[in-house]
Amino acid sequence: MKLDIDKIFDSFDKNNIFKDKTILQSNYSPSEIPHREEQIKQIASILAPVLRGEKTSNLFLYGKTGTGKTLAMRFVQEELYKRVKKDADFKLKIEYLNCKMKKVSDTEYRILAELVKKMGGDVPLTGLPTQAIYNKFIETIDSEKNLVVLILDEIDQTVKKISSDFLYSLVRLNSELSKSQICLVGISNDLRFLEELDPRVRSSLSEEEILFHPYNALQIQDILNQRAELAFKEGVLQEGVINKCAALAAKEHGDARRALDLLRVAGELAERDNSKKILLKYIDNANEKIEKDKILETISSEPKQFQLVLGSIIYLLEHQKNDLPVFTGEVYDFYQQLCLKNRLEILTQRRVGEIIQELDMLGIINVRVISKGRGGRMREIKMAISKEITNKAKEIIENSLNYV
Ligand SMILES: Nc1ncnc2c1ncn2[C@@H]1O[C@H](COP(=O)(O)OP(=O)(O)O)[C@@H](O)[C@H]1O
Ligand SMILES: [Mg+2]
Structure with a gap:
C-alpha cells in the first residue's frame, strides 16, 4: 500500500505539465488585458476626477460572467492608487467588496461592518442595531476628509440576500456626510438587475454605465495564449487545444473564466493520467467535469x-x-x-x-x-x-x- 502511494507522489513530483498553475487561477492578475482597452479607458476617464478630490458620477459595470469586469475594475483601482499625491488635502480610499462572499455580505450589518473595518474603524463583535452600524459607518467615513470610491462587485446579490432598501440607503449616503464624499461603482453579472430596481435607485446607481460584451472565440484565444505561455511547460499543448477551449467557452457565452478553467482542469487531468501532453480529449473530459460540478453546486446551494x-x-x-x-x-x-x-x-x-x-x-x-x-x-x-x-x-x- 505504502509503495503505491509513493508512486503517486513520485509521479506528481515529476510533473510534466505545469510551470505555474496559479497563472490559471481566477485571482491571478495578468499584466496585460487584451480586448478591454475601451472599457478600461472609459472607467479611468469617469473616475479620474477622484485624483483631484472631486466626487464623480456613480458608475455601473455590467455584462455576463467572465467578461473581465472585475479584472478591469481592479486594474483601474491599482492605477489610480499609483497616481495619488502624497500632499493632497484629502485621502482617497478605494474599497472593494464582493457582495457574493459568504459571511461577509450576507446581511446589511455584515456588509457595513466589513466596510467600517476596511476603512480603519472598529466594530463591536456583538450586533449593533442597524441604525447604529449606519451611524458608525458614516462616522468612520467622515472622521477626516475622505474621498471614498466604493466598489460593490456582484451588487445584485445584495438585493437577493438583503433588500433593495439597502441600495436606497447607499445612494443617499452623500447627504449625510459633511467632510467626505462617496462614489459608488456597482458591478453586476445580471443584465436585468437594474430594470427591477426602484427608478430612483436605478438612475442614481447608473449615472454612467459600461457594458462588457461577451468575448468571441478569437479574443478568448488571445487571452488563453497569454496565460498558457506562463502556466505550462514548453510543448505540452497538443495542437488545437487552445482553439478548442476558446470555441467551447465562446459557445457558452464568451466566458473567459470558463475558458481558463477548461485549460486548468484539462492540465490536471493530463497530470493525473501521467500524460506528457494535454491532449484534445482532456478538454472534453474537463468540460464534462466542470459542467457536472456546476450542476451539483447549484443543486446543493x-x-x-x-x-x-x-x-x-x-x-x-x-x-x-x-x-x-x-x-x-x-x-x-x-x-x-x-x-x-x-x-x-x-x-x-x-x-x-x-x-x-x-x-x-x-x-x-x-x-x-x-x-x-x-x-x-x-x-x-x-x-x-x-x-x-x-x-x-x-x-x-x-x-x-x-x-x-
Ligand atoms: N481581457 C482579458 N485578458 C486577460 N484575462 C482576462 C480578460 N478578461 C477576463 N480575464 C480572466 O478571466 C477570468 C474572469 O474575468 P473576471 O474579470 O473575473 O470576469 P467577470 O468579473 O466579468 O465575471 C479572470 O481569471 C480574468 O483574469
Ligand atoms: Mg466578477
Whole structure:
C-alpha cells in the first residue's frame, strides 16, 4: 500500500505539465488585458476626477460572467492608487467588496461592518442595531476628509440576500456626510438587475454605465495564449487545444473564466493520467467535469423547496417503467407528501411550476409541453443530466432532506 502511494507522489513530483498553475487561477492578475482597452479607458476617464478630490458620477459595470469586469475594475483601482499625491488635502480610499462572499455580505450589518473595518474603524463583535452600524459607518467615513470610491462587485446579490432598501440607503449616503464624499461603482453579472430596481435607485446607481460584451472565440484565444505561455511547460499543448477551449467557452457565452478553467482542469487531468501532453480529449473530459460540478453546486446551494421538487422528479422517474416521462401533476402530488414528511410549507402548484421551469432552464431536466386537444396542455418531464450526475444529485438531496 505504502509503495503505491509513493508512486503517486513520485509521479506528481515529476510533473510534466505545469510551470505555474496559479497563472490559471481566477485571482491571478495578468499584466496585460487584451480586448478591454475601451472599457478600461472609459472607467479611468469617469473616475479620474477622484485624483483631484472631486466626487464623480456613480458608475455601473455590467455584462455576463467572465467578461473581465472585475479584472478591469481592479486594474483601474491599482492605477489610480499609483497616481495619488502624497500632499493632497484629502485621502482617497478605494474599497472593494464582493457582495457574493459568504459571511461577509450576507446581511446589511455584515456588509457595513466589513466596510467600517476596511476603512480603519472598529466594530463591536456583538450586533449593533442597524441604525447604529449606519451611524458608525458614516462616522468612520467622515472622521477626516475622505474621498471614498466604493466598489460593490456582484451588487445584485445584495438585493437577493438583503433588500433593495439597502441600495436606497447607499445612494443617499452623500447627504449625510459633511467632510467626505462617496462614489459608488456597482458591478453586476445580471443584465436585468437594474430594470427591477426602484427608478430612483436605478438612475442614481447608473449615472454612467459600461457594458462588457461577451468575448468571441478569437479574443478568448488571445487571452488563453497569454496565460498558457506562463502556466505550462514548453510543448505540452497538443495542437488545437487552445482553439478548442476558446470555441467551447465562446459557445457558452464568451466566458473567459470558463475558458481558463477548461485549460486548468484539462492540465490536471493530463497530470493525473501521467500524460506528457494535454491532449484534445482532456478538454472534453474537463468540460464534462466542470459542467457536472456546476450542476451539483447549484443543486446543493438551492433552497430546500427546490430540492424537494427535484427530489420528487428523480424519485418518480426512477420508478417509471420503460423510461417514460412523468407529468407535472404527478410531481406535485408526490412533492406534497415529501413536504409533509419534512414538515415544510407546501407551495402552490403554480409556484412549483415555476421551480420546474427553473430546473429546465438550468439544464437539469427537460420539460416538453404537449397539447391534449381542446386547449388542454400537459407538461412532461425527463432528466437532462446523466444517470451518474442524477445519482450524485440524489445523494445531495438525501443528505439535506428526509427523502423517501
Ligand atoms: N481581457 C482579458 N485578458 C486577460 N484575462 C482576462 C480578460 N478578461 C477576463 N480575464 C480572466 O478571466 C477570468 C474572469 O474575468 P473576471 O474579470 O473575473 O470576469 P467577470 O468579473 O466579468 O465575471 C479572470 O481569471 C480574468 O483574469
Ligand atoms: Mg466578477
